Amino acid sequence: MANDYGVNPFESPRETDEFLGAKDSVIQILDQTRPWVRLLTIVGMIGVGFMALAVVFMLVGGMAGAGRGELTVMAAMYILMIGLYVYPLVCLWRYASRIKQLTLTGDKESLLGALDAQRGFWKFMGIMMLIVFGFYALMLVVMMVGFAVGGMN
Numbered sequence: 534m535a536n537d538y539g540v541n542p543f544e545s546p547r548e549t550d551e552f553l554g555a556k557d558s559v560i561q562i563l564d565q566t567r568p569w570v571r572l573l574t575i576v577g578m579i580g581v582g583f584m585a586l587a588v589v590f591m592l593v594g595g596m597a598g599a600g601r602g603e604l605t606v607m608a609a610m611y612i613l614m615i616g617l618y619v620y621p622l623v624c625l626w627r628y629a630s631r632i633k634q635l636t637l638t639g640d641k642e643s644l645l646g647a648l649d650a651q652r653g654f655w656k657f658m659g660i661m662m663l664i665v666f667g668f669y670a671l672m673l674v675v676m677m678v679g680f681a682v683g684g685m686n
Contacts, residue, residue: 556639563647564636570629577622584615617661624654 588611595604631647 563632567629567632570625574625581618584611
């Protein structure tokens with residue numbers, strides 16, 4: 534009981550040769566992005582390492598008495614920045630690893646795993662962007678109030 538397109542509407546869905554060709558193309562394109570994702574992740578981790586080293590020097594300098602308060606505040610800010618950098622780097626590493634797994638197995642679960650790792654990265658980046666824009670808006674309001682109060686004097 535096929536229709537004009539040669540498809541039985543009552544038959545269970547199945548993968549067609551057309552889909553399998555598209556799947557191979559998707560895997561190939563994702564595999565070509567994997568080295569770049571790894572590169573960005575490694576460069577990011579090196580940057581985090583330098584930031585951690587800077588924190589150590591700031592804390593040692595703070596204990597030696599050279600600008601104790603300022604160095605401690607800067608070290609705390611660097612620790613916060615390290616925390617914000619590590620999660621997206623882990624997401625990118627996981628994404629690259631799942632792409633590698635996808636190239637080896639070619640199964641649907643590996644593809645979904647790779648896309649889910651990428652989703653986690655972009656979700657985090659979107660949330661961070663909203664937070665930064667909110668912070669900018671708050672700073673704009675504070676500056677406007679400061680100028681208004683300063684202009685009254």
